[in-house]
Amino acid sequence: MGRVLTAIGLMSGTSMDGIDVALIKTDGDSIVERGPSTGFAYDPNFRQRLKQGLDDARSIVKRQERPGRLAELERDLTLRHADAVRTFLRENNLLSENVDVVGFHGQTVLHRPDEALTVQIGDGEMLARETGIDVVYDMRANDMVHGGQGAPLIPAYHAVLARGLTERQGIDAPIVFVNIGGISNLTFIGAGEEIVAYDSGPGNALIDQWVEAHAGIPFDQGGMIASEGTILPQLVDRYLSHPFFTAKKRRSLDRNDFAPLAPTDASLEDGARTLAHVTAAAIVRSSCHLPSKPATYIVCGGGRLNPVVMRDLGALAEKAGGRVFAAEALELNGDSMEAEAWAYLAVRSLRGLPLSYPGTTGVKRPVSGGRMAAKPASLWEFKS
Ligand SMILES: Nc1ncnc2c1ncn2[C@@H]1O[C@H](COP(=O)(O)OP(=O)(O)OP(=O)(O)O)[C@@H](O)[C@H]1O
Numbered sequence: 001m002g003r004v005l006t007a008i009g010l011m012s013g014t015s016m017d018g019i020d021v022a023l024i025k026t027d028g029d030s031i032v033e034r035g036p037s038t039g040f041a042y043d044p045n046f047r048q049r050l051k052q053g054l055d056d057a058r059s060i061v062k063r064q065e066r067p068g069r070l071a072e073l074e075r076d077l078t079l080r081h082a083d084a085v086r087t088f089l090r091e092n093n094l095l096s097e098n099v100d101v102v103g104f105h106g107q108t109v110l111h112r113p114d115e116a117l118t119v120q121i122g123d124g125e126m127l128a129r130e131t132g133i134d135v136v137y138d139m140r141a142n143d144m145v146h147g148g149q150g151a152p153l154i155p156a157y158h159a160v161l162a163r164g165l166t167e168r169q170g171i172d173a174p175i176v177f178v179n180i181g182g183i184s185n186l187t188f189i190g191a192g193e194e195i196v197a198y199d200s201g202p203g204n205a206l207i208d209q210w211v212e213a214h215a216g217i218p219f220d221q222g223g224m225i226a227s228e229g230t231i232l233p234q235l236v237d238r239y240l241s242h243p244f245f246t247a248k249k250r251r252s253l254d255r256n257d258f259a260p261l262a263p264t265d266a267s268l269e270d271g272a273r274t275l276a277h278v279t280a281a282a283i284v285r286s287s288c289h290l291p292s293k294p295a296t297y298i299v300c301g302g303g304r305l306n307p308v309v310m311r312d313l314g315a316l317a318e319k320a321g322g323r324v325f326a327a328e329a330l331e332l333n334g335d336s337m338e339a340e341a342w343a344y345l346a347v348r349s350l351r352g353l354p355l356s357y358p359g360t361t362g363v364k365r366p367v368s369g370g371r372m373a374a375k376p377a378s379l380w381e382f383k384s
Pocket residue numbers: 011012013014015016017179180181182183184203204205207208218219220221222223300301302303305306307338
């Protein structure tokens with residue numbers, strides 16, 4: 001067992017809604033003590049710049065390229081993360097010297113697993129200078145070098161959370177963690193801690209794109225719009241007949257893999273209702289590829305706050321013999337789980353422990369990953 005370290009995790013996910021920050025104390029193995037967490041929303045102008053960044057990234061062939069305005073965006077994204085860390089430390093009466101490491105995800109702007117190309121913008125060296133804390137970043141790349149799809153990486157953290165959950169909370173195994181972010185992903189924890197994980201389909205991104213295009217709002221808060229609509233079966237079929245659901249090898253998705261609804265496809269309400277159903281149905285459809293039927297679904301990520309998605313997921317899972325819980329029902333935090341995971345993975349990276357496994361990303365053998373950016377040697381070199 002290694003020393004228990006204090007780690008902060010930073011996640012800017014595919015929804016591009018803001019930065020999640022969480023602190024944990026961990027040995028990178030079986031000890032995890034969850035601490036405070038918070039979120040910092042991006043302003044609409046910065047969200048727009050991130051969306052533009054996805055377009056700029058389309059021409060990238062080598063992962064270090066930064067076409068268009070990506071270099072400027074990377075710098076500003078990193079500075080926003082540095083501000084988030086400073087504010088988080090201040091709000092929790094912590095000093096940078098109280099923190100051993102920051103796990104920095106950055107922002108995925110391109111993900112083409114079939115071409116072994118994944119690009120997360122975010123300058124780890126700059127973040128270490130700005131915060132005065134060691135930073136582990138770029139945690140997806142080494143997995144791809146070894147034949148993995150670079151995602152999902154959160155399963156290693158789900159596995160440690162699952163330990164003891166069945167006894168403590170009296171829930172049935174096998175357990176599946178469902179993360180409904182911009183894209184959704186699943187982690188199955190079987191007997192003997194066997195882990196099987198993959199992306200499961202569109203999460204909130206299609207819903208967000210739809211309500212933004214039609215109503216100029218970033219997301220369907222509380223599923224209010226969807227709850228006024230009707231499911232359009234032909235559109236559901238269109239999404240669920242996507243080759244992803246039958247592909248044998250594909251494990252991870254890019255935000256652009258599922259095309260948004262066309263403006264004329266549906267009314268605002270019916271479109272939101274249909275896409276909420278697609279989100280839930282995609283999760284259950286993808287569960288068919290797991291080693292056995294899940295008895296318990298533990299849902300985290302912003303999608304669990306959409307009651308329409310949760311109702312559909314509950315009904316579909318029940319038909320398949322499973323029960324659905326929001327993370328909070330099991331004393332977990334569905335908002336901060338990804339940020340906690342990045343803190344955990346940073347400590348694993350420092351210890352040389354695997355971040356991914358053949359059953360999670362398809363990597364040939366369990367591999368570690370991440371790059372370390374050391375904090376400045378002298379306090380004079382960084383701005384507090
Ligand atoms: N109150 C709410 N009601 C309905 N939907 C919500 C609510 N709050 C958040 N969401 C949805 O959750 C999304 C954010 O989820 P989350 O922060 O888990 O995504 P992410 O971390 O960016 O994604 P990923 O896991 O794909 O990286 C929002 O874009 C929105 O669609």
